[in-house]
Amino acid sequence: MKTRYWIGLICLPFLIQCTDNSTIEKYQFVPLDTLVYNSLLVELGEMLFFDPRLSLNNSVSCASCHNPKLAFTDGEKSSLGIHGRRGKRNSPTLWNVKNQDKFMWDGGIKSLEIQALVPLQDTNEMGGEITDLFPKLSNVLLYDSLAKILFNRSFDPFVLTRALSAFQKNIFQENSPYDDWKKNGLILDSALVRGANLFDDVLNCANCHGGVGFTNNSLQNNGLYSVYEDQGRYNITGDSADIGKFKVPTLRNISITSPYMHDGSLETLQDVIKHYSKGGEVNGNKSPLIEAFTLSKKEEADLIYFLKSLKDKNLAN
Known part of the structure; x- marks a missing residue:
C-alpha cells in the first residue's frame, strides 16, 4: 500500500x-x-x-x-x-x-x-x-x-x-452471464448464443451497441418520434440535423434499468423491440441503421434472454 x-x-x-x-x-x-x-x-x-x-x-x-x-x-x-x-x-x-x-x-x-x-x-x-x-x-x-x-x-x-x-469511475464491472460466456466459454443456455447471434449478425444492433460497453457512445436519432418535443442534441448545437439525436446508452444491466429511452417512454424490453421492429417513426433525421424487421416469438424470446444476460451477477433480480 x-x-x-x-x-x-x-x-x-x-x-x-x-x-x-x-x-x-x-x-x-x-x-x-x-x-x-x-x-x-x-x-x-x-x-x-x-x-x-x-x-x-x-x-x-x-x-x-x-x-x-x-x-x-x-x-x-x-x-x-x-x-x-x-x-x-x-x-x-x-x-x-x-x-x-x-x-x-x-x-x-x-x-x-x-x-x-x-x-x-x-x-x-x-x-x-x-x-x-x-x-x-x-x-x-x-x-x-x-x-x-x-x-x-x-x-x-x-x-x-x-x-x-x-x-x-469505479462503478465498473464486467461480471455477467454474457461475460462468463465470452471470457470463459461458460454457457448456461443456448438461448444466450442464439440471442447474441440475432443481436450481432442478424439485426446488427452492435453497430450502435457494440464492444464490451455495449455502446459506441455516439448520438443518434432512433426514430422514437416523428416530432420531438425534446430536441436533444439540437439544444446544444443549434444544427437542425441534430434534432432528435440522443446518446446511445449502454445495454449493460438493461433488464433492471427500465423505463427506456431519453424520456422513459418505453416500459419494457418488448416495447423496445416493437419500436425497432417497425423501423421507428418517420423522421428526416432518423439513422439509416434503423430498419424494420420481423422476429418469431422464439427469436424474440432468445433476444430478450441475451439482453437479460448482460445483468451483473452482483445485482439482485
Whole structure:
C-alpha cells in the first residue's frame, strides 16, 4: 500500500470520531475498480454521492436518482428532485461511465468532473448554484479534513467534483452471464448464443451497441418520434440535423434499468423491440441503421434472454 493511502486510512477513523452530528450514514457500496484512483478519494466521492446536503434543501442526493440496486438508475420516467419537481429526462445508468467521453443524453458535457455540476445546479434536480453548497459542505469537518489530506486545500468545488468523478469511475464491472460466456466459454443456455447471434449478425444492433460497453457512445436519432418535443442534441448545437439525436446508452444491466429511452417512454424490453421492429417513426433525421424487421416469438424470446444476460451477477433480480 502506498504511503498516502496508508496515511489516509489511519486518519479516517479519527476524523469520523471528531466530526459533528452532521455526518451521515452512507450506503455501503464497494467500489468495483480501484486501479486508477486513490482509494481515499473514492471513499470521499462515495460519501458525497449519498449525501443529501448536496441539494439546496438537503432532501436529494445523487443516489436518489442513481440507485445502486437498480444499476444506478431510479425506475422512473423522469426523476424527482427538490420540492417534488420532475426532471426533464430519464436518469441513465452510471455503469461503466469511465469508458465514456460524452455525458448527458445530449452529449453536451465532456467530462465527469463538469457533469457533476449540472444536476447540482438544475432547479428541477438538486436546485442551487454551486456557491450555495459552500460553506455548508466545507464546514463538514470530515470533508474538509479529507480534502486537506488529499489535495492540501480546503473542501471546495474542485475537491467535490474530483471526488464524485473518482467514485463514478469505479462503478465498473464486467461480471455477467454474457461475460462468463465470452471470457470463459461458460454457457448456461443456448438461448444466450442464439440471442447474441440475432443481436450481432442478424439485426446488427452492435453497430450502435457494440464492444464490451455495449455502446459506441455516439448520438443518434432512433426514430422514437416523428416530432420531438425534446430536441436533444439540437439544444446544444443549434444544427437542425441534430434534432432528435440522443446518446446511445449502454445495454449493460438493461433488464433492471427500465423505463427506456431519453424520456422513459418505453416500459419494457418488448416495447423496445416493437419500436425497432417497425423501423421507428418517420423522421428526416432518423439513422439509416434503423430498419424494420420481423422476429418469431422464439427469436424474440432468445433476444430478450441475451439482453437479460448482460445483468451483473452482483445485482439482485
